[in-house]
Amino acid sequence: MNTSLNWIKSLVPGIENVTDEAYRDAMTLSGTKVECFERLDKNLEKIVTGRIVSVERHPDADKLVVCQVDVGESEPVQIVTGAPNVHPGDSGQSVVVVLDGGRVAGGHDGEAPPENGIKIKKGKLRGVESFGMMCALEELGADKDLFPEDPGDGIYIFPDEQEPGSDALALLGLDDTIFEYEITNNRVDCYSVLGVAREAAATFGKEFIPPQVPETGNGEKASDYVNVEVKDGDLCSRYCARVVKNVNIATSPEWLKRRLRACGIRPINNIVDITNFVMEEYGQPMHAFDYDTIAGKKIIVERAKDGETFVTLDGNERKLDNDILMICDGEKQIGIAGIMGGENSMITDDVKTLVFESATFDGTNIRKSAKRLSMRTDASGKFEKGLDPETALEAINRACALVEELGAGEVVGGVIDIYPEPVSKRRIKWEPESYNKLLGTDIDEETMKGYLKPLEIELDETAGELIIPTFRQDLIRGADIAEEIARFYGYDKIPVTLPVGTSLSGAIGGISFDERVKTTVMETAEGEGFSQILTYSFESPKVFDKLLMPESAPLRKTVVISNPLGEDFSIMRTLPVNGMLTSLATNFNRRAPEAKLYELARVYIPGEDPEKLPDERTQLTLGSYGEGDFFDMKGVLENITDALGMDGKLTFAAPDTDYGREAAGDIHAYPFLHPGRQAVLVYNKAVIGYMGQVHPLVCETYGLSADAYIAVIDINTLQEKEMVSFEEKYTGIANFPAVTRDISLVAAKDVPAAVIEDIIEAEAKGLLEECSLFDLYEGEQIEEGKRSLAYNIRFRSKEKTLSDEDINPLMDAIFAKLEENGFELRK
Amino acid sequence: MKERLKELTESTVGKIKAAVDAAALNEIRVAILGKKGELTAILKGMKDVPPEEKPEMGRIVNEAREAIETALKTAGDRIKNIELEKRLKEEVIDVTLPGKKNKKGHRHPNRIALEEVEKIFIGMGYEVVHGPEVEYDYYNFEALNIPADHPAKDEQDTFYINDKIVLRTQTSPVQVRVMEKGKIPIRMIAPGRVFRADEVDATHSPCFHQIEGMVIDEGITFADLKGTLEVFAKKLFGENVALKFRPHHFPFTEPSAEVDVTCFKCGGKGCRMCKGEGWIEILGCGMIHPKVLERCNVDTSKYSGFAFGIGLERIALLKYEIDDMRLLYENDVRFLGQF
Structure with missing residues (x-):
């Protein structure tokens, strides 16, 4: 989510002087995390509006001209330019001038703009003095695509005449800072300029002034023009439609274009611009249908059938299925609900009458449909969050007010509003004590109320209940209110303590x-x-x-x-x-x-x-x-x-x-x-x-x-199998001397040594201390296929010194057993 | 006789003094005091001495023997010293030659970082517990207040085994498993592997580690959460780090926060490590959502709790200034040997 800071400031009087950095820090700490911001004029200095007074040929260069430009001072300044859209004999054009000693963002050579811009100084071009430069959009660091009036090659010329010396950056909307926020998915309301502005007002303790939307419409009734039927209400909780006739397609005023450009949206014409503007402002996507293409004067909202296809307004054919919601007229499909309109009903410059749609579609369905169709649009991106149905009506009325304000057409009276189950404002018990208890704070009630009011959360004192605005579907219980209070009290002001707890029983640390x-x-x-x-x-x-x-x-x-x-x-x-x-x-x-x-x-x-x-x-x-x-x-x-x-x-x-x-x-x-x-x-x-x-x-x-x-x-x-044990017990150190015997034997190679060791261990009757192999040989003196093994056997008793009488019988037993198993002893 | 003795004593003592090694000394001892030695012969001759002279002669002979033995002893000590000196001289070594090492293996930096974290929490009375890595969808999502159609399920890019079973995307399901056992109070951390469908790059891996933490008891507050994490961060990164708690949203905590620490490399001035911001995000946390507690039959009128989740790789990368996460899973001995 990106917004222009100028736009936010226009809705929150009193924060005009807040710096970009202060805005970023404060908004982040109150929960609207600013990822980054970009100051559009960071490398722009000494830039004014100029009016070309005269243009003459350069005496020594065919491609250059010498211009006298009125920049609002007593004398015009002389500027030499090679711009292809300035010709000898021109006069009266309003242009953007960077004066001697000023700075621009970059060149027009297509290179990435330098970090600190480019300094502009007076100088001579082929012997003629030039005291500044007339700027192209890329020299101002602006995106040409957002200025449809720009020739694409050459300097920027304002479509209308401007006062020489006036602030060119303000006119172009470049005196602004664009903020990018990380909006969490519970805050659907903040995917709109109004939502962010409301948060900004609460953050800075200033008043939030939303746009005033006057009543609109003539004496006719929209319902006489078109009939709306929502067949699949589970996927569309509200559908509002209004009609505008005598549509007058024109370019939008500069203020509107500036707002759209700040959102990275290319201005098209007044009607398209209005729907885009309202989508940014209210977070509510809108669509405009050409009324004359709507068969049967009927709009039907229903699921598509598996296997159907539909051509969207970008000219692509889409494969539909039964989970995709469609907008249809009396005969055909005219749009994929919440994702993209159809080519067959899109408005053109010749449109006479149009129908505005502002609806609330099911977020999950839109998200899944957009994914299946692999066409995530601006509109579907908004819908998939799950919009507040209350906004649908506000937005369509705002759009109609703008139509009247801009003279873009005649708004037909009345609204078609299919809204069978209006959402009601949730009520949550007011429990200031429990909020403090959860937070570990001691915030008084009045202060808490002060935090909630700018969020439009009202307190019904008699019922002891908070009334939650419908755009805050994320506020459900006490813990949610505690968070609202904590955000504006300041997480940083919450004390720092360690858990005491009832006891440590059941919670003793340590290595398991x-x-x-x-x-x-x-x-x-x-x-x-x-x-x-x-x-x-x-x-x-x-x-x-x-x-x-x-x-x-x-x-x-x-x-x-x-x-x-x-x-x-x-x-x-x-x-x-x-x-x-x-x-x-x-x-x-x-x-x-x-x-x-x-x-x-x-x-x-x-x-x-x-x-x-x-x-x-x-x-x-x-x-x-x-x-x-x-x-x-x-x-x-x-x-x-x-x-x-x-x-x-x-x-x-x-x-x-x-x-x-x-x-x-x-x-x-x-x-x-x-x-x-x-x-x-x-x-x-x-x-x-x-x-x-x-x-x-x-x-x-x-x-x-x-x-x-x-x-x-x-x-x-x-x-x-409980094989591991870390229990060690001291078993004493042997006091009596050990007796050792060596034995040597020959065995077939494939007889495992372990067999010998097992025999020795078994026959030693518990007196074996260690049995270790000290020689292993196969080769010349040994028969083919056999090997010789020599063991050192150590006996020890814990009770007495062992004598030959003790050991000899054991050794005899060992020998006997080994021989019995086919080993050949080398005594 | 007397004269002979005196002469023998003198010549012997002289020879003893002149002896240069233990062998020569021994030769003298045998020649004089041995079975067939001269002094022994004289002693044997004592039986022929008239009885009245015997005491006198005995004394003289003994004196002679003592004198020789003393001389032998002195010379013995002298020679032993000489020989020791000689040996020590011969045994001089070049102490700058390389030491002989038993090559020891190295623990993985991820594990070292985990052990540091574990030690801090064990010191605060936490128990280390584990849960399954292949987990029921219920524990990974539903029990954590993430319903079936929640966008978080998409965002986390979950690996599915089937409709009911996933590779856990977080260690948070262990919270639920511990709560379900019904023993309160709880202080636990649960480290382990988690999985998300991220392609491998310098900062992502489809398989990584988290450390979950949870405390449930009477009267646990957000302030306690702040205090606990402050102790943790200061112990892990140094006393000078400061913490910033930013409001955030997680489905299973409310209120929720993300926590940044001042960059411990530049101290907050801004450097490459913190991307110029002076702060580094290290974890997410919050008070356990009442819905999560209720689902596990924890009496929310009596108990509250907090939980936090730390990305282990992030801690390891930051702490050891490792600039590429892929190094952690490549297992190059030149990398491992540095820890």
Whole structure:
């Protein structure tokens, strides 16, 4: 929403001297936020109206002429110009003159105007002195399109004669500042000059003087000219029509053109200009039909039928549907209600009689229709906010008053007004105490009343009720009134306190357990050299192909966005791997020699019922390339589970192996991981995640020419199964010495080391302190397909010093069990 | 005998003093005091000394032994010192050689900013809660006083899953979920991901983060909201920042405000960061709309509350002077390593 400050000032006497900056600040603080403002004359200095007295040829230049221009001083000034619309022998034209030492906004070379304009100094042109310049519109920083009388090439010449020396900028409307506001969608009334002016009056404590609209019309009756029927009243709560005959199309007076230009509207002719002016002034769009094109002297408001087409006044054919409201006459459609009129009924310069329409259409319907037709017009932009039906009549009467004032035609008496359910003024209980209670203020009643009066909110003292004007449909209850009071009291004056509250019970801050789990994971990952990343929650369904997932993979069932930004953002991820691989690849492509990254974010697993929310699971994803291998990644995972107090048994189960199946049940390999270098993480018999080297083909797809490793832990599983504990208990330091034994054995390569460790642990009968692999060998001395493993086993008792008698039976048992399982001992 | 002892003592002490390292010293010790040492031999010869001379001889021998042992001890200390000196000299290192670091990872700046915000509110007794990111239309809109045909639903460019389910466009639905539990008083913040159909550019991302805040209790006022946010802004941006509360409109608060802080880079004079305005908008807030409270069965005759919503990326960008939002989601290690 833009307005001219001059226009606002003309409606609020007493703020003439308010500066642009002060206006901006005050309006913003009272709730009409000023986004920015533009002073039209910021680079215009020493500019006056001049009258050309004489024009002579330049003695030494064909394209230049020497003019004597009366600028209201005792002597005319001499100005040399090359403007194509000034000819030798001309005189009497009123022009815009910038005097010696003045400043203009820019040149007429089509370049963007310089920040501080251009200084104009007297000088000689081909030997003839020139004491200023006659200006073209672009030199004044004005938009030529808004001045239909301008020749387009050459200096600006006023259509009427002007007094030499008078203020040219005021005549052109360039002594103004245009303000752009951010109007919130609850303040429909402020999408109009009158609405903003009312706010300005309340803000500055001055009176708001709306335009006086006299009675208009001759002795005839509009209803004798045309009959209106609203068939679809649900989409049109009010329809007003008036008739103007003997229409006299002409240009509008300068004051009217100035107002329109300030709104960025090109003046056309008096009738079009009046409807545009009233739309800006009242926020009420209007339309004018050529009465003689209306068949059957009838206007019918009804829905279109699916599949119909209609040619709007811009000449385009539009496809209609049953939700689009149309204005029709006795035979045909003549306009799309609230959006655009029809070519078949538009007014032309030959119009004799016209019908003004000022109606209230349903905002939501207009918004949706305009969107479907993809033709958001100035009118639909206003209607879609949901207009006050009361304004429809005020606006049409204002338009007719302007018709009379401008001599644009003869207004026919009476108004056709189809308004079956007039809106009534809402009443809200007057509760000054509760307003103070909500705001934390101590504003007295009289002051409050003083704030509400300029807003035209009346107080019915006997009923103890506020009467709300119909244009304020946003005021419904006490809290809304409190805001009105707060706005004009000043948000800045409201005290600054902290909540005391009844008690803190139920509202004790602190880090929750779940938050602590996440923080611990993050700290540990960072300690291991991994940096945190953020990736999008949505991705492309093609990700599954990139990850080599089979068509039948359950994770391919996703939550699908029905209106995505594009296919790349169209499904909610069910696994976090793509984001990680993409980030690793980004770094690889930017030549980072290594990267270690982690993300803690959600995946979204859809349930059976599409009307229910998906299962959102927080997962930790680790990824790396360039440094470290599978076992480094495994170590990181072990440190993380350790930090989470997970003291139970953590198993890394390779899918498709007997050991893996025994540990983790029926698990399948992840297709995006190396088939022989991946493991499912099993903690106390429950699957909590997976890890592995990224499959070489997947690396290739992502453009990652390095070995990469990935690990995922489902944090929700840890929480659901209560695996995490931050309870630590001191268990004493072992007082008795440890006994260590080394064993060495040979086993088939495909027998997991974990099998050996499980046997040692089981047979050590609780005396095992640690069992660590210290040598792993395969090669010359070892039979093909086998490998040798050497373990250091450390026993310790809390009760006594262990002797050979204690250990030997355990070792014998271990040996026996190992042999029983086919291991060849190297004693 | 006496003479021999004296001579032995003197020559030995002389040798001891001349010894230059621990090995030489040890050689002397063995030669004199060892099993087959000279003094040991003399001691062994004591049995042949006549009984009347024994006390006298014993004293002399002991004296000789003490003298030698003392000399050995002194020389031992001296040599140990020499050897220590020598070792320390040899062990001199170039302390300017590079340190050996365990490469630590870095936390994402968004998360660091979030933790700063969380700490401030936790300190004021707030609890951190979370809600679903894929949310019912009801919680995201209807319960927040945004009816089906409200233009706000268009403006926010919502991603829809189906008629009933959306990607939440704000963290405000968590307010409703917490209120519905019916436990009052409430002091909570709810950080999390939100989604809007904005194309990616330097200041927009279709996926970003907000931090919702809400307090409900008896007698909560707009003044309390101002005070709370002032504490927050000063803790986060420094004691010198000033706040400006501008009236605004949100469907789920009334009265509503947008809050600007004085630009912490230029102090309000106007610079590139604040686009010359001296103020930077950081959040939206207001008193919770009575309709929202009533819908969640909160007794509005007894309780009132305030709520606010902070854009996390905005805070992170401002605080760390990051000039392009895309950097937050690119995950370049050269970017991440700066935090």
